[in-house]
Each structure stands twice: as C-alpha cells, then as structure tokens.
Amino acid sequence: xxxxxxxxxxxxxxxxxxxxxxxxxxxxxxxxxxxxxxxxxxxxxxxxxxxxxxxxxxxxxxxxxxxxxxxxxxxxxxxxxxxxxxxxxxxxxxxxxxxxxxxxxxxxxxxxxxxxxxxxxxxxxxxxxxxxxxxxxxxxxxxxxxxxxxxxxxxxxxxxxxxxxxxxxxxxxxxxxxxxxxxxxxxxxxxxxxxxxxxxxxxxxxxxxxxxxxxxxxxxxxxxxxxxxxxxxxxxxxxxxxxxxxxxxxxxxxxxxxxxxxxxxxxxxxxxxxxxxxxxxxxxxxxxxxxxxxxxxxxxxxxxxxxxxxxxxxxxxxxxxxxxxxxxxxxxxxxxxxxxxxxxxxxxxxxxxxxxxxxxxxxxxxxxxxxxxxxxxxxxxxxxxxxxxxxxxxxxxxxxxxxxxxxxxxxxxxxxxxxxxxxxxx
Amino acid sequence: xxxxxxxxxxxxxxxxxxxxxxxxxxxxxxxxxxxxxxxxxxxxxxxxxxxxxxxxxxxxxxxxxxxxxxxxxxxxxxxxxxxxxxxxxxxxxxxxxxxxxxxxxxxxxxxxxxxxxxxxxxxxxxxxxxxxxxxxxxxxxxxxxxxxxxxxxxxxxxxxxxxxxxxxxxxxxxxxxxxxxxxxxxxxxxxxxxxxxxxxxxxxxxxxxxxxxxxxxxxxxxxxxxxxxxxxxxxxxxxxxxxxxxxxxxxxxxxxxxxxxxxxxxxxxxxxxxxxxxxxxxxxxxxxxxxxxxxxxxxxxxxxxxxxxxxxxxxxxxxxxxxxxxxxxxxxxxxxxxxxxxxxxxxxxxxxxxxxxxxxxxxxxxxxxxxxxxxxxxxxxxxxxxxxxxxxxxxxxxxxxxxxxxxxxxxxxxx
Numbered sequence: 065x066x067x068x069x070x071x072x073x074x075x076x077x078x079x080x081x082x083x084x085x086x087x088x089x090x091x092x093x094x095x096x097x098x099x100x101x102x103x104x105x106x107x108x109x110x111x112x113x114x115x116x117x118x119x120x121x122x123x124x125x126x127x128x129x130x131x132x133x134x135x136x137x138x139x140x141x142x143x144x145x146x147x148x149x150x151x152x153x154x155x156x157x158x159x160x161x162x163x164x165x166x167x168x169x170x171x172x173x174x175x176x177x178x179x180x181x182x183x184x185x186x187x188x189x190x191x192x193x194x195x196x197x198x199x200x201x202x203x204x205x206x207x208x209x210x211x212x213x214x215x216x217x218x219x220x221x222x223x224x225x226x227x228x229x230x231x232x233x234x235x236x237x238x239x240x241x242x243x244x245x246x247x248x249x250x251x252x253x254x255x256x257x258x259x260x261x262x263x264x265x266x267x268x269x270x271x272x273x274x275x276x277x278x279x280x281x282x283x284x285x286x287x288x289x290x291x292x293x294x295x296x297x298x299x300x301x302x303x304x305x306x307x308x309x310x311x312x313x314x315x316x317x318x319x320x321x322x323x324x325x326x327x328x329x330x331x332x333x334x335x336x337x338x339x340x341x342x343x344x345x346x347x348x349x350x351x352x353x354x355x356x357x358x359x360x361x362x363x364x365x366x367x368x369x370x371x372x373x374x375x376x377x378x379x380x381x382x383x384x385x386x387x388x389x390x391x392x393x394x395x396x397x398x399x400x401x402x403x404x405x406x407x408x409x410x411x412x413x414x415x416x417x418x419x420x421x422x423x424x425x426x427x428x429x430x431x432x433x434x435x436x437x438x439x440x441x442x443x444x445x446x447x448x449x450x451x452x453x454x455x456x457x458x459x460x461x462x463x464x465x466x467x468x469x470x471x472x473x474x475x476x477x478x479x480x481x482x483x484x485x486x487x488x489x490x
Numbered sequence: 491x492x493x494x495x496x497x498x499x500x501x502x503x504x505x506x507x508x509x510x511x512x513x514x515x516x517x518x519x520x521x522x523x524x525x526x527x528x529x530x531x532x533x534x535x536x537x538x539x540x541x542x543x544x545x546x547x548x549x550x551x552x553x554x555x556x557x558x559x560x561x562x563x564x565x566x567x568x569x570x571x572x573x574x575x576x577x578x579x580x581x582x583x584x585x586x587x588x589x590x591x592x593x594x595x596x597x598x599x600x601x602x603x604x605x606x607x608x609x610x611x612x613x614x615x616x617x618x619x620x621x622x623x624x625x626x627x628x629x630x631x632x633x634x635x636x637x638x639x640x641x642x643x644x645x646x647x648x649x650x651x652x653x654x655x656x657x658x659x660x661x662x663x664x665x666x667x668x669x670x671x672x673x674x675x676x677x678x679x680x681x682x683x684x685x686x687x688x689x690x691x692x693x694x695x696x697x698x699x700x701x702x703x704x705x706x707x708x709x710x711x712x713x714x715x716x717x718x719x720x721x722x723x724x725x726x727x728x729x730x731x732x733x734x735x736x737x738x739x740x741x742x743x744x745x746x747x748x749x750x751x752x753x754x755x756x757x758x759x760x761x762x763x764x765x766x767x768x769x770x771x772x773x774x775x776x777x778x779x780x781x782x783x784x785x786x787x788x789x790x791x792x793x794x795x796x797x798x799x800x801x802x803x804x805x806x807x808x809x810x811x812x813x814x815x816x817x818x819x820x821x822x823x824x825x826x827x828x829x830x831x832x833x834x835x836x837x838x839x840x841x842x843x844x845x846x847x848x849x850x851x852x853x854x855x856x857x858x859x860x861x862x863x864x865x866x867x868x869x870x871x872x873x874x875x876x877x878x879x880x881x882x883x884x885x886x887x888x889x890x891x892x893x894x895x896x897x898x899x900x901x902x903x904x905x
Contacts (some may be wrong), residue, residue, distance in 0.1 A: 131761070163773050171652070172587075173629060214525040216692055222762070225695025225891070228588065229631075234761050236890030241760040243770055245777075246894060248652045250631040252591075258649055262664075265671055271777070347647050348682060349639060371727045432677055478636050478646060 072336035073324030075148030079115035113302025115317030115417030137283035139232030145322035153324035166272035170255035252476030280320030306382030307447035317417020328379030338489030344368025357395035364483035376467025381418025382411035494530030494760035521708035527726035530724025530831030558727035570731035581644035583676035586636035586657025586681035607845035656890030659838025663752035680729030712823035712859035724831030728839030753777025757893030768809030790881035796825025
C-alpha cells in the first residue's frame with residue numbers, strides 16, 4: 065500500500081493576508097480581498113477590480129538588493145510562503161539534509177516590466193523624443209541602429225532573465241536552501257495539482273524526506289490584465305460569483321501558497337501535526353470541458369479508493385465564468401448523480417480572485433485549514449440550485465464541519481482539468 | 491529531432507560524427523552592432539513542410555518553437571509507430587518549453603496603447619489585430635505540451651516543464667517516472683526552443699554569457715578548451731518515446747535503448763553562477779546512478795552539459811571528478827554543444843538522443859574546437875574526432891540557468 069503523505073506546513077500570501085491564520089479569519093468572516101484596481105488606470109479594461117496582495121519587502125525575506133532586482137512578485141510569494149511552511153514543519157530544527165528536500169512549483173507567466181526598457185528606448189529614440197518626461201509610448205518609434213549600437217546596454221543585464229519563471233523559482237529555492245528534486249510546472253491551474261502529485265510521488269519513492277510544493281499566479285500588470293481579458297470572461301462589475309446563476313465572469317487575483325509534505329508516520333514521529341493527507345489526484349484533457357472534469361474527478365476518486373458518496377466537501381474550480389462554470393456544474397451533476405444527501409460546497413475565488421497557477425495549491429491549503437479547524441467558511445454567493453445537486457453552504461462565521469474527505473477541482477484555460485482529494489490528518 | 495545540423499536525428503548524428511558545426515552568422519535579425527553575431531539556426535525549409543501540412547488552426551498558432559517541436563515529435567511518433575496504439579489514455583506527454591519570449595517590438599507595440607500615465611486604449615489595441623490572443627497563447631509554456639498531446643491524440647497525463655537548459659532532460663526524467671509510477675504506459679518526452687529571438691538573445695548578450703571572441707562562427711563553441719569564452723545560442727527540438735518494456739514488446743516495435751535512471755537537483759546557490767564545487771551537479775549525477783542501481787565504475791561515457799562558458803566547464807569537470815574519482819580521467823566525456831551550440835530547453839532531449847544513438851552504434855561523438863588544453867579541465871574530452879568505442883551505459887548531464895540540474899542514465903537494450 066502506498067505511503068500516506070501528510071501536509072505538515074502551510075504558507076500563503078493572498079489578498080486576504082500573508083499567513084494561514086489571517087486568511088482563515090478573513091474567510092470565516094466572509095470577507096473578499098477583491099477591490100478596485102488602483103495600481104494603474106483601468107478605464108480601457110473590462111474588469112475594474114482585482115484581488116491584490118501587499119507585496120513583501122525583499123529585506124524582510126532576506127533577499128539581497130542585487131537579487132531583489134530580478135525577484136518579481138511570483139518568486140517572492142513562493143519565498144514568503146515557503147519560509148512559513150518550513151517554519152511550521154520545523155524543517156531547520158529537524159535538520160533535514162538540503163539534498164533530501166524536494167521542491168515543486170506551479171508558476172504562471174512572469175511579465176516584462178516595460179519601464180525597465182525605458183532608459184534604453186529613450187536613449188535610442190528620435191531626438192525630439194529623448195527626454196525623461198517622454199512617455200514610453202511616444203518613444204516607441206525608436207531608432208534600432210541606436211538601440212543596437214549601444215543604448216540596449218542601459219537595460220539592467222538580468223532584466224530579460226527575470227522573465228524566465230525557472231529563474232524566479234531558483235531564487236526562492238536558493239533562499240530556502242533546498243537542493244533536492246525539483247521542477248517548475250506551467251502555467252495554469254492544473255499545474256498546481258501536477259506539482260502536488262510530484263511532491264507526493266517523490267516522498268513515496270523515497271527520493272526526498274520532505275517536499276515543498278508551491279503555486280503562484282501572475283503579478284497584476286496591464287499585460288496580465290489584458291491577457292486575462294483576452295483569455296477569460298471578466299466580470300464588468302468586478303464581482304466573482306462562482307457557480308451562481310448571477311455569475312458574469314471571473315476577477316483576477318494575485319497570490320499563492322506553499323505546502324510542506326511528509327510521510328505521515330515520519331511526521332508523527334517528529335511530533336509534527338499532520339494537517340491533512342493527500343490521497344488522490346487525477347487529470348483530464350481535451351476540448352470537452354465537462355468530460356475533462358469528469359475524467360479528472362473519477363480518476364482522483366479511483367486513486368483515493370473512494371466513491372462520490374464518500375466526499376464530504378466539494379471545492380470546485382468555480383471561476384465565475386458562464387461557460388466554464390456551466391461545464392463544471394454539468395460534470396458535477398453527473399459524477400454526484402446518485403448522491404441523495406446534501407453536498408457541502410466551498411469556492412475560494414469570490415474571496416481571492418482567480419489565482420491561475422496559484423489557485424490549486426491555495427485551494428489545497430484552504431481545504432487543509434477546513435479539515436484541521438473542522439469548520440466550513442461561508443460562501444459569499446449561493447451556487448446554482450437548478451443542477452440537481454442539493455448544495456449545502458455555511459452562514460457567516462462558518463458552521464461546524466466533521467467531514468473527512470475534500471474533493472478539489474482545477475481547470476486551466478486550455479481545458480486541462482485536474483482534481484485532488486485531501487483527507488483529515490487524524 | 492531537428493537541429494542546426496539536420497532535420498532528423500540520423501542526419502544530426504551523422505554530421506556530428508564527422509565533427510561538423512551547425513553554427514553560422516545569424517540571418518534572423520540584424521546583429522551588426524551586437525557583440526555576438528552568430529548562432530545555430532535551423533533551416534526554414536526543414537520546417538516549411540510541417541507548416542504546409544498543418545491544419546489552418548495550427549498554422550495560426552504555430553510559433554517557431556512549436557514548429558520545432560512538431561518536427562521532432564513527428565519523427566519520434568513514426569519511428570515508435572505510435573499511430574498503432576489504440577489506448578490513448580495510456581499515453582502521456584512531457585515537454586520542456588518556455589514559450590516564445592515577447593520581442594522588444596512586441597513590448598513597444600503594446601506600449602503604444604498606453605498614454606504613458608497608465609491609461610490604456612484596449613479598443614484600439616484590439617482593432618489593430620496586431621496583438622491578438624494568439625500572441626499571448628504563444629507565450630504560454632504549456633502550449634507546447636498541449637499541442638503535442640493534441641497532435642498525438644494522447645489522453646494521459648500532460649506535464650509542462652520550464653527549467654531553462656535542464657528542461658529537455660527533466661522532461662525525459664519526469665516521463666520516465668510517470669511510466670514507473672503507472673500513470674501511463676508510454677510517454678512522449680522532449681523539448682523545444684526557438685531561442686534566436688531578439689529579446690532572449692539580447693538578455694544573454696547583456697550578461698556576457700555568449701561567445702564574443704571567435705575567428706569563425708564554426709569555432710566559437712569550444713567546450714573545455716582554454717580559449718572558450720561563452721556559449722553559442724541555437725535553436726532546435728528533440729523528442730523521444732518512452733515506453734513500459736512489456737508494452738513495447740507486445741507491440742513488437744524496435745527498442746532503441748533503456749532509461750536506467752534519473753536524478754535532479756537544485757544548486758541552492760546563486761541564479762547567475764553555478765555552485766563553485768558543482769554540488770548540484772554532483773547530486774544530480776549521484777541520484778541518477780542510485781536510481782539506476784549502478785556504480786560509477788559501470789559508466790562508460792559521459793555526455794557533458796559542456797556549454798563552453800568558462801565557469802560551467804570547470805565546475806562540470808570538478809563534479810565529474812568528485813562522482814567518478816580517479817576513473818574520471820579515463821571515461822570519455824564529450825560536448826555536443828561544440829557542434830550544435832546551446833539549444834537551451836531542447837538541449838537535454840537532443841543530447842540524450844545522440845547519446846542513445848552513440849550507444850547503438852558504438853561511436854562516441856567528439857568535442858570539436860578542442861585545441862588548447864585548459865589545466866583546469868583535464869579529462870578525456872574526445873577531442874575533435876569521433877571515437878569508435880562500444881559502450882553500454884552512459885549518462886547525459888544538463889544544468890539549467892538558475893541552478894536546476896538534471897542527469898539521465900541511459901543504457902543499451904540487450905533484450
């Protein structure tokens with residue numbers, strides 16, 4: 065029988081705070097981290113809102129000034145959350161060997177900070193446009209002979225490399241001092257489940273003693289918001305209503321999480337509390353999203369050795385888009401068609417926004433908190449009651465929850481779906 | 491496989507065995523004012539056929555990186571006779587790819603729709619048609635794996651890896667694990683990189699990682715040679731089909747070799763420098779040997795990462811000595827990048843394939859441009875000429891920028 069792998073450390077940074085306890089308190093209170101997007105003018109965009117994090121200071125994370133120039137928000141999220149997860153699982157006290165700590169992460173795209181190009185562009189623009197007050201947009205008609213003739217050297221040398229997300233990942237790994245098995249999966253929600261599966265398999269095959277598994281989405285820059293608008297239906301009101309009949313699009317968010325994983329017996333022997341265990345995962349692909357969701361859920365249920373009736377909490381992907389939620393609701397209705405009793409449900413995106421590659425790991429962290437605290441936080445909106453499932457949601461302040469198994473769904477933009485099953489750690 | 495040396499694995503190996511270089515002056519963009527003007531380009535005509543036979547949707551989606559991938563997987567699929575496999579859910583796909591970086595022109599184009607104070611004119615941006623969603627789509631690293639799965643009709647697990655120069659090698663390792671863990675019976679593994687685009691090229695130029703001093707393009711990539719001064723950027727793609735042995739035997743397909751083990755590690759040092767003692771590289775090699783259940787004494791050939799940068803080649807030499815002890819001095823170790831340049835995310839896959847063909851043919855590819863021995867690099871680098879030498883077990887190293895390391899252990903299949 066495969067070794068049981070437990071979650072023993074949590075770290076998170078979302079719009080609702082930089083610690084699991086801050087996030088938990090906010091979720092219980094039914095708060096949403098979505099608010100007006102004020103970092104840049106949004107008048108040309110569909111969605112005026114986003115769930116933004118308070119960016120950590122590189123100093124407090126121990127990042128040198130040199131490295132901080134290439135350390136964008138996604139690796140900072142991995143680092144801050146990773147430090148918290150390592151602390152909770154008592155990584156340093158236990159004295160794990162660095163080469164026996166695996167690190168897997170799902171990361172979204174790291175967009176260029178175009179202002180970093182500005183000095184080079186200004187230096188190589190047409191004479192009338194070369195002044196510090198010239199907007200980059202007007203300086204864009206640059207003289208490439210000047211640009212290539214030397215102006216490009218004004219660009220910070222590591223600027224282009226900061227866009228490689230494995231560089232960001234390595235920055236975090238270096239700071240955390242982990243040198244075991246590792247991989248970066250990209251770039252969408254399903255990648256988080258891939259990273260978690262790799263973490264579990266790495267421990268089961270005894271290639272590592274401890275595994276850190278993270279996921280982080282993009283930084284909210286105009287380029288990212290434009291991408292979200294091109295790829296997704298965004299809510300014009302900036303309100304994400306997952307699975308609700310009133311839904312009209314998703315809302316982007318920043319954030320991510322890191323979980324520390326360890327074989328449960330070894331964790332217990334160290335006196336570390338197993339917060340939850342990961343027992344199943346599955347993937348599905350193809351153009352039919354309903355079929356992909358079903359395949360992922362059925363495969364996860366099979367791996368976990370349970371039936372739909374055993375699931376005590378559902379955490380759907382629920383991004384609040386019309387078609388995406390419709391496909392998932394249809395899949396859920398088919399998978400849970402024989403269920404007679406109510407199905408508790410909880411979706412994070414109304415509170416945290418769509419975290420893309422960070423979503424699945426953050427959802428796994430929230431599931432671990434729910435199982436550990438035995439409390440179900442409230443949903444801000446109610447799911448569609450017409451789908452043949454008798455949903456059960458919590459009121460403000462949450463309700464006691466004694467369930468043991470949580471099914472989490474994830475869906476990438478390209479249609480790749482993944483499901484994950486967590487169970488109570490006791 | 492498609493490389494600057496040829497449109498197929500066979501052609502690339504044949505020319506590499508003759509010690510030919512695929513590096514030349516670049517023609518894809520103007521380089522006259524840049525400190526480096528060379529690279530390893532794949533000939534456009536080798537990719538035209540792929541474009542021509544593709545459906546219109548693929549034609550729209552196809553970035554150069556994706557064309558390189560499709561050219562590679564097409565060859566692998568045909569050789570492994572994957573079209574005869576009915577059980578599509580048993581087929582996985584693992585691809586190392588970074589998507590296409592935005593060109594500086596792209597970034598500047600995007601900026602034209604901002605007034606410089608943060609106000610955006612998205613309506614006009616869309617109307618131009620110059621920045622449609624396909625451009626975003628091409629940047630997504632997972633598109634390559636999704637596309638490969640779609641091309642193949644694979645319905646099993648799909649993994650997209652981004653680990654710079656280790657990505658192609660990690661793809662093989664992760665595919666090997668998917669099969670070992672029973673998550674699929676066979677998997678397509680590979681990598682692709684269309685690195686000869688302006689912004690990426692500029693980036694490596696800015697950090698002075700590329701060769702700037704050379705008497706001819708063909709002699710610029712000189713791994714382990716004392717006069718080496720940087721790597722040469724190249725493009726390419728490579729793909730392998732890995733399969734559970736019993737499954738392959740039941741299909742009656744030729745078995746080209748065996749993946750014996752895989753190891754990966756992180757330097758946990760600095761993103762811009764390799765660990766001075768090569769600790770990450772040592773760890774990856776040892777993990778691969780342990781995974782394969784073999785001792786260092788059994789390894790008969792090392793396919794080096796060998797980038798031709800001053801530091802990498804010293805560090806790799808040190809790491810090999812640490813893992814193999816005194817035997818390191820007698821094991822042949824050669825660098826394919828001396829002929830192909832550095833194909834970044836494709837390199838690990840391409841070099842593993844060349845290693846496998848070398849095992850099959852009993853031929854060790856050379857390290858060309860090796861003229862001036864470096865006292866700090868004192869191993870047997872198979873200088874300048876291929877060596878006829880039967881061997882059964884080899885390792886292939888790949889060390890990614892940022893500090894991700896990967897090592898694949900390959901072996902001859904004797905039935």
